[in-house]
Amino acid sequence: MGFLLPRRKLESFLRALAKRHTLIAPLQREGDGLATFETVKRPEDLARLDLERNPPFSAKKLFMPPYEHLFAYDMATQEVTDKKVEEKRRVVFGLRLCDLNAIKIQDALFLRRDFTDDQYRAAREETLLVGWYCNTPPSPNCFCESMELTNYYDVMVRELPDKDAVYLDVGSPAGIVLLEGLEGVKLVEHHEAVPRIATRKRLNTRDVRPVYDHPSWKKTAEERCLFCQRCTIVCPTCMCFDVYDKTSEDVRHGVRKRTWDSCLSKEFTRVAGNHYFRPERAARFKHRIYHKLAYYPEVFGTPMCTGCGRCISECPANIDWVELINEIEKERVGSGTNATSEKNTRNETITTSGTNARSVTGAERR
Amino acid sequence: MKLTTVKKTGKGACEDGCGPECPCHANDHRLERKDRGEILLYDPIPTTIIKKERLGSRHTLLRVKAHADYAPGQFFQLTVLGYGEAPISIASASTEHVDFVINPVGLVTKEAVRKNVGDTLLLRGPYGYGYPMAEFVNKRLLLVGGGCGVAPLKGVLDFLALHRAEYRDVSCYFGYREPKESIFTRELAAWERQGVFSFTYAYSQPQAGFKGNVGFVTAYLEAAKPDPHDTIALVCGPTPMMLSVIKTLNALGFTDEQVWISHERHMKCATGMCGHCMIEGKYTCKDGPVFRWDWIKNAKG
Numbered sequence: 001m002g003f004l005l006p007r008r009k010l011e012s013f014l015r016a017l018a019k020r021h022t023l024i025a026p027l028q029r030e031g032d033g034l035a036t037f038e039t040v041k042r043p044e045d046l047a048r049l050d051l052e053r054n055p056p057f058s059a060k061k062l063f064m065p066p067y068e069h070l071f072a073y074d075m076a077t078q079e080v081t082d083k084k085v086e087e088k089r090r091v092v093f094g095l096r097l098c099d100l101n102a103i104k105i106q107d108a109l110f111l112r113r114d115f116t117d118d119q120y121r122a123a124r125e126e127t128l129l130v131g132w133y134c135n136t137p138p139s140p141n142c143f144c145e146s147m148e149l150t151n152y153y154d155v156m157v158r159e160l161p162d163k164d165a166v167y168l169d170v171g172s173p174a175g176i177v178l179l180e181g182l183e184g185v186k187l188v189e190h191h192e193a194v195p196r197i198a199t200r201k202r203l204n205t206r207d208v209r210p211v212y213d214h215p216s217w218k219k220t221a222e223e224r225c226l227f228c229q230r231c232t233i234v235c236p237t238c239m240c241f242d243v244y245d246k247t248s249e250d251v252r253h254g255v256r257k258r259t260w261d262s263c264l265s266k267e268f269t270r271v272a273g274n275h276y277f278r279p280e281r282a283a284r285f286k287h288r289i290y291h292k293l294a295y296y297p298e299v300f301g302t303p304m305c306t307g308c309g310r311c312i313s314e315c316p317a318n319i320d321w322v323e324l325i326n327e328i329e330k331e332r333v334g335s336g337t338n339a340t341s342e343k344n345t346r347n348e349t350i351t352t353s354g355t356n357a358r359s360v361t362g363a364e365r366r
Numbered sequence: 367m368k369l370t371t372v373k374k375t376g377k378g379a380c381e382d383g384c385g386p387e388c389p390c391h392a393n394d395h396r397l398e399r400k401d402r403g404e405i406l407l408y409d410p411i412p413t414t415i416i417k418k419e420r421l422g423s424r425h426t427l428l429r430v431k432a433h434a435d436y437a438p439g440q441f442f443q444l445t446v447l448g449y450g451e452a453p454i455s456i457a458s459a460s461t462e463h464v465d466f467v468i469n470p471v472g473l474v475t476k477e478a479v480r481k482n483v484g485d486t487l488l489l490r491g492p493y494g495y496g497y498p499m500a501e502f503v504n505k506r507l508l509l510v511g512g513g514c515g516v517a518p519l520k521g522v523l524d525f526l527a528l529h530r531a532e533y534r535d536v537s538c539y540f541g542y543r544e545p546k547e548s549i550f551t552r553e554l555a556a557w558e559r560q561g562v563f564s565f566t567y568a569y570s571q572p573q574a575g576f577k578g579n580v581g582f583v584t585a586y587l588e589a590a591k592p593d594p595h596d597t598i599a600l601v602c603g604p605t606p607m608m609l610s611v612i613k614t615l616n617a618l619g620f621t622d623e624q625v626w627i628s629h630e631r632h633m634k635c636a637t638g639m640c641g642h643c644m645i646e647g648k649y650t651c652k653d654g655p656v657f658r659w660d661w662i663k664n665a666k667g
Contacts, residue, residue: 070408073447078486080447083406114652115637118406212666240641243408243634247448254448256408261640268642271632272452272472283666287644295647 002169003179003187007159010166014093015043016182021128022090024062026055037062037092054096054138056314058236062092063106063123070119070256075247085118089126091178095153097197098144098308100131102236104152108300109239119258128178133158137199141309143322145196146203148302154178156194169194199307203322205329206293206303212286214328221285224317229262231311232288237304238262263287289321407637410445410488413464418483421467421549422542425514426479427457428466430487435461437496438522439628439656442466443636445488446477453633453651456492457517457550459524464489467517467549493636494655497626499525502533502598509538510583510611512603513547516540518628519602520550527562536563537592541583541607543571566590582607584614594619600656602628612659622660629654629662 005013017023023040027048035050037059072082095103107124110117131153134142154175158167167190170176179187232238242261247254261268264284269277278284296304312320405411417429436442441455442464452474458465470476481487499522507526511519519538526533542548548567557563566586568579579586599620601611608627615625631643631650638652646665648654654662 071406075448078412078447078488080409080412080488083409085406109639112638115407115639117637117639118408239639241634241639242642243451243640245448245450251448256447258408258634261634261642263641263644269632271630272475275630277631291641291644291647295644298647 001176002167002190002192004160004163004165004167004190005185005187007164007166009185010157011046011049013182013185014040014046014049016185017091017093017130017178018043018046019183021178022088024059024090024092026050026053026094037094039090049094051094051132052138054099054308054310056234056310058102058234058308058310059092059095059099060102060106060236060239062088062090062127063103063120064239064241064258064260066260068119068258070243070258072253072255073245074253075251085122087122087126091128091130093130093157094132095129096132096134096138096308097149097151097156098142098147098306099236100129100152101147101149101306102308103129104150105237105296105300105302105304105306106239128154128174130154130178131156133194134197135159135161137197139309139313141201141312141320141322142197142199142307143201143203143309144307145199146206147305147307149197149306150302151194158192158194160192167192201309201322202326203307204326206297208290208293208325211325211328211332212290216324216328217286218282220319220321220324221282224319225264225281225285226317227264227281227284228316229264230314230316232262232264233260234310234314236308236310237292237306238288240268263291289325408490408635410443410451410490412486412488415481415483415485415487416463418481422551423544423546424469425517425547425549426468426470427549428468428478428481428487429458429463430466430489431462432464432489433461434464434492436464436492438499438525439496439518440492440494441518441636441655442489442491443493443633444474444478445490446474446481447488449474449477451634452478453493453636453655455518455521455628455655457520457524459521459528465521467514467520469514491636493651495653497522497600497656499529504532504534504596506534506593506597507536508592508597508599509536510540510587510599510601510603511538512541512583512607513543515601515603515607515628516542516549519600520553522600523554523557523563527557530562534596537590538563538565539568539583539587539590540565541568541570541603543569545569545572545576545578582610584610587611587614587618591618594621594624597624599625600628601625602656605630622663623658625659626656627659627662628656631655 018040024037025040026035027038027045028035028050035053035055036057037055069084071080073080110120133156151171153171156169160167240261240263241258243258245254245256266276292304413430413432415428416431419427421427436456441453443451444454445451450473454466456464457467468475468479470479509519526536554565558565568581568583568586570582572580599615601608612625629650633643633651634640636651638649643650
């Protein structure tokens with residue numbers, strides 16, 4: 001089910017949405033023009049709407065802010081106070097299918113049946129997702145075609161250039177409610193299938209388990225990767241976090257906060273007594289990718305990467321891990337699996353997780 | 367076969383017969399609020415320390431009053447406000463209290479051992495997948511612990527003592543660096559005297575002139591040759607020690623399915639979200655901390 005809207009009416013549609021809800025949309029920042037997901041405070045803000053690019057910082061900050069207050073505490077009474085769980089009613093517009101699927105992935109992890117993350121639930125539950133369909137992929141590094149993206153939205157907005165219109169595809173009952181009775185917006189009922197997005201770049205295989213010990217990983221991790229953690233910051237599905245206490249200067253009270261963390265840092269696995277469980281650079285570099293392509297799918301069924309390509313676009317060392325896997329795969333298919341596994345045993349630095357803790361190799365440097 | 371939860375006998379009095387002024391009732395409203403969803407996932411719940419004891423030269427025992435329902439092998443997230451949180455395994459099996467054996471090596475643990483009886487200790491939990499004790503019924507058990515790793519096994523022993531008739535022989539092999547580091551010596555000696563469980567100790571770096579078992583537990587395991595038939599081995603200790611014990615056990619005829627190990631990892635959430643404790647796709651906090659060795663044997667990273 002869906003509706004048609006003349007293309008020139010898109011802005012008044014967004015204005016009507018902003019009038020009724022808190023609307024968040026990709027706006028160009030005043031000053032440098034960087035597109036970020038921002039609240040539309042005044043109708044004039046919509047003049048800065050940027051639908052050409054996918055903002056480099058994804059929408060994950062809306063559901064788990066980079067710094068989040070969990071609770072405050074009093075050192076003297078040992079009381080936990082001021083727990084902040086705000087239900088945020090809002091509409092996010094301009095999410096690409098990759099970012100929508102990233103939200104789906106985070107929902108699967110944070111809104112589980114056994115444990116539900118209350119802060120995430122409050123930020124997520126009352127938020128409606130309005131997508132913006134990619135007629136052409138916004139970046140040459142997009143490779144979402146290789147990832148199993150599904151339609152996960154309340155409304156998806158798709159431009160139909162031949163009809164000079166936009167098509168609003170409704171994905172949930174909440175989406176119908178959202179579109180009902182918008183002031184000054186006339187919607188015509190229409191049905192059209194939302195096609196798959198075609199990307200130039202592709203990941204040729206997601207089955208990376210057999211090539212864990214391929215030397216290219218180690219080479220890239222040790223010779224090129226800076227471990228700056230930029231890829232984990234821009235990644236819409238990277239959701240590891242750290243929790244820490246921040247006490248006031250007079251040591252009377254403080255705040256427990258959580259912040260984004262990155263599995264690329266060596267500190268990530270440090271335990272008391274200074275044992276590191278992933279000391280080797282290659283192991284950390286691979287963990288990020290293997291979590292997305294191998295570990296997560298084994299539990300949840302879908303890959304944890306959505307192919308937005310941000311990690312490739314934003315990498316200061318120009319590491320393209322999709323190409324890296326494609327090359328490894330090409331070599332594997334070319335030479336047959338046995339050749340690779342023979343190579344593995346010679347270049348092996350990582351054995352089982354248990355021995356990792358103590359097997360300090362030359363690769364251990366930050 | 368979890369221990370049953372204690373039911374309150376009447377309003378204002380728990381099974382101990384204490385009144386509402388008793389510190390153990392101070393948090394009743396919080397626990398009830400937790401059931402109603404008013405306590406959030408990361409909220410620590412205050413408990414009162416009712417016992418503090420020095421265990422050997424390194425460890426400190428903290429016992430808190432808490433009506434918690436936990437299984438051997440699980441753990442709690444222990445908070446010291448202003449310092450952070452740390453996962454600590456459980457060294458008891460009771461519905462009235464929880465014992466923690468704390469080795470002060472990190473920020474939180476160093477601060478936790480400075481607390482005294484009557485102080486508040488904030489906890490959340492229990493978390494993790496404990497030992498499936500029901501699966502081990504009518505089997506022989508072999509407990510191999512090293513240093514701090516003896517603490518969670520003491521929780522298993524407490525559980526076994528409560529359900530002694532349902533299990534067969536229980537033999538324990540505990541290793542320490544020095545005799546003075548031994549923990550729970552009194553409790554274990556009492557069990558040995560009564561013939562409930564059997565114990566073998568080994569000390570790897572004792573002082574000169576020490577007359578006793580010198581070396582690693584593996585040597586004494588090899589000498590004792592425990593029968594692998596219908597036996598489950600629970601191994602807990604530092605990683606290199608666990609690996610050498612598994613090697614010895616395999617040589618004695620134990621299959622990987624008969625060996626349970628316990629992993630230690632950095633944890634922040636303890637609910638399988640923060641990602642710190644991942645071993646391949648497994649979360650140590652949610653799927654562990656105890657794993658059957660064949661589940662985790664080939665895990666990388």
